[in-house]
Amino acid sequence: MSQNIAKQTEEIVKPIVEELSLELVDVVYEKEGPNWFLRVYIDKENGVDIEECGIVSERLSEVLDEKDPIEGAYFLEVSSPGVERPLKKELDFEKNVGKNVYVKLYEPIAGDKEFTGELIGIENQIVTIAYRDKTKTKKVEIPYEKIAKAHLAVMF
Structure with a gap:
């Protein structure tokens, strides 16, 4: 289930990220304690700033509210992958x-x-x-x- 949600979110966020000339690094939907988190990691050549994360978060949140692919409550986090960036592809x-x-x-x-x-x-x-x-x-x-x-x- 969580991989399916991550995949759906990836398809939704990809055009938003590309429009802003950013790279989509990873999408993870995971449970921590009683809470679910939808984490979207973005990057670009010299790193992303908080403003870019905020823009992606706002736009993604609007589309997620509209399409509503996730049942129940969750926290949306958009951030840089950090210095220990995952290597996926x-x-x-x-x-x-x-x-x-x-x-x-x-x-x-x-x-x-x-x-x-x-x-x-x-x-x-x-x-x-x-x-x-x-x-x-x-x-x-x-x-x-x-x-x-x-x-x-x-x-x-």
Whole structure:
């Protein structure tokens, strides 16, 4: 149900975001405690500001009230994906080559299900990451379909 609502919302918000020359990063409909949240993440080249989030929120809210695809009460949040932006599409990986990423897999590769390191690239649906293993830098090639979750990683 929640994925269906997220998909419906994505179709509704996409034209609003495109009209404002913004990128739709993700739409999530999830329950936290007793409350439901519809979260829409938007971005652009140098980041979005609170005013842009407010405009998208207002326009989306109007259309959601009109079409009413969600039963019951929920909170609508429109924001930037932040510094640990999720990587959902192959294009997200392509645009972030050279940056640090965290990747969680459905099943282990080389004995691990989680990798944090530099995104070397994506080619033929294979994501390559250079990561530190004790004192050595190693590379791992991950088939795109084995990625359960991925986002940019802040390294300290």
